[in-house]
Amino acid sequence: HYRALGVDTLSQRLGGVEAVASRVGGEPTSWDIREVGDGNLNLVFIVSGDVGSVVVKQALPYVRMVGESWPLPIYRAHFEYYALVRQAKRAPGIAPEVYYFDKPQALFVMEYLHPHTILRRKLINGERVAQLGETIGQFCARTAFRGSELSLSSPEKKADVGLFSGNVAIPAITESLVFTDPYYGAEMNHHTPELSPVVDELRRSARLKAKVQRLLMKFTSNTETMLHGDLHSGSIMATDTDVRVIDPEFSQYGPMAFDLGMAVANFLMAYFSQPAHRLEDELEAYQAWILEVIEACFTHFDAEFRHLWQTERTGILFPKSLFEEQGNSADDACDALLEEIRLDALAYCGIEMHRRVLSLAHNADFEEIKDTALRAKLEARNVLMGQTLIMEPEAYCDLNALADLARAYNQQ
Numbered sequence: 001h002y003r004a005l006g007v008d009t010l011s012q013r014l015g016g017v018e019a020v021a022s023r024v025g026g027e028p029t030s031w032d033i034r035e036v037g038d039g040n041l042n043l044v045f046i047v048s049g050d051v052g053s054v055v056v057k058q059a060l061p062y063v064r065m066v067g068e069s070w071p072l073p074i075y076r077a078h079f080e081y082y083a084l085v086r087q088a089k090r091a092p093g094i095a096p097e098v099y100y101f102d103k104p105q106a107l108f109v110m111e112y113l114h115p116h117t118i119l120r121r122k123l124i125n126g127e128r129v130a131q132l133g134e135t136i137g138q139f140c141a142r143t144a145f146r147g148s149e150l151s152l153s154s155p156e157k158k159a160d161v162g163l164f165s166g167n168v169a170i171p172a173i174t175e176s177l178v179f180t181d182p183y184y185g186a187e188m189n190h191h192t193p194e195l196s197p198v199v200d201e202l203r204r205s206a207r208l209k210a211k212v213q214r215l216l217m218k219f220t221s222n223t224e225t226m227l228h229g230d231l232h233s234g235s236i237m238a239t240d241t242d243v244r245v246i247d248p249e250f251s252q253y254g255p256m257a258f259d260l261g262m263a264v265a266n267f268l269m270a271y272f273s274q275p276a277h278r279l280e281d282e283l284e285a286y287q288a289w290i291l292e293v294i295e296a297c298f299t300h301f302d303a304e305f306r307h308l309w310q311t312e313r314t315g316i317l318f319p320k321s322l323f324e325e326q327g328n329s330a331d332d333a334c335d336a337l338l339e340e341i342r343l344d345a346l347a348y349c350g351i352e353m354h355r356r357v358l359s360l361a362h363n364a365d366f367e368e369i370k371d372t373a374l375r376a377k378l379e380a381r382n383v384l385m386g387q388t389l390i391m392e393p394e395a396y397c398d399l400n401a402l403a404d405l406a407r408a409y410n411q412q
């Protein structure tokens with residue numbers, strides 16, 4: 001029987017589990033246990049003892065940020081665990097290692113990342129992280145490629161899509177909160193009051209709604225690869241030199257471009273919110289660094305994807321035998337696919353930029369700006385750039401054009 005953990009019950013519940021006790025060490029009754037969950041859904045504990053620390057994550061039967069009025073099945077933790085295991089194989093060294101999984105209790109115990117902190121906070125604080133764009137671009141390429149039928153066998157891929165299709169509650173959240181709610185007056189929406197004229201104008205566009213719904217159609221129907229599903233800057237932890245990706249609780253099979261687009265959107269939101277967080281003398285250089293991160297993210301995605309295309313194409317898609325028999329090259333096919341991914345990533349990016357200021361779940365980059373007039377001014381730049389990316393992604397596939405666009409909106 002499922003029971004939610006508490007700081008007072010955790011040592012008694014997990015003290016007898018060898019995989020946990022041996023890593024924490026000492027008497028379970030003397031473990032230091034802190035609940036640190038600041039996400040929207042789950043309980044998260046850091047448990048420390050004589051030997052070390054672990055993180056314990058448990059799903060609650062409802063959406064934490066809203067309360068028991070919004071029930072959410074705890075089976076979502078199973079899929080998060082399945083996703084972590086797959087990410088460890090497909091992009092080694094990036095996701096936290098899982099030590100223990102308890103299916104009925106919807107909990108797992110994993111590596112404590114230390115001294116890593118949440119990337120969103122680092123970006124708000126104006127900190128730089130070496131190889132950030134490179135690592136995230138490579139992570140997206142490796143998981144996209146190795147989770148698809150470019151790499152997996154057809155039966156393995158179909159079985160995995162079948163397994164993940166049991167996770168119906170979580171995709172439903174993304175389908176409404178990300179793709180639909182921002183574009184009409186949905187009940188849980190909220191936005192900065194001074195942003196209303198921009199929001200009203202945005203919601204008047206039937207062409208925009210139609211474009212976004214087409215992207216939703218792709219998101220729900222296209223099971224190209226296993227996604228992280230929620231790759232925002234709160235799902236990335238980093239030191240100055242190391243980058244890790246956590247929290248794949250929104251994992252599902254979907255289009256290859258989705259994670260890349262989400263990540264870039266969060267870098268752009270960090271970019272647009274900077275004038276509220278930085279002094280003038282640091283602002284320009286720090287914003288320029290964020291644009292470099294975005295460029296690196298895209299270029300390393302492409303480079304890694306091309307490399308895997310050439311070295312690991314073992315699935316049913318674009319088989320080498322099909323091309324090589326007549327001495328054909330499959331390189332052009334790879335370039336065409338990458339162009340399609342870039343286009344869709346830019347459009348998904350625009351949608352994520354919208355939902356974080358218009359729908360239910362906002363982000364601290366903007367939310368912590370107390371001066372609402374300033375917040376609305378910066379959010380407006382973000383909303384308008386998002387709209388441009390959704391409506392005409394072809395114009396910004398060129399990364400210089402993309403950076404110029406961000407700089408232009410930043411001056412508005």
Ligand code: SR1
Nearest residue numbers: 040063173174177230361
């Ligand atoms: C009700 S869940 C709201 C948001 O939190 C998660 O991190 C996802 O981004 C989701 O859309």
Ligand code: MG
Nearest residue numbers: 039230247249
């Ligand atoms: Mg999360």
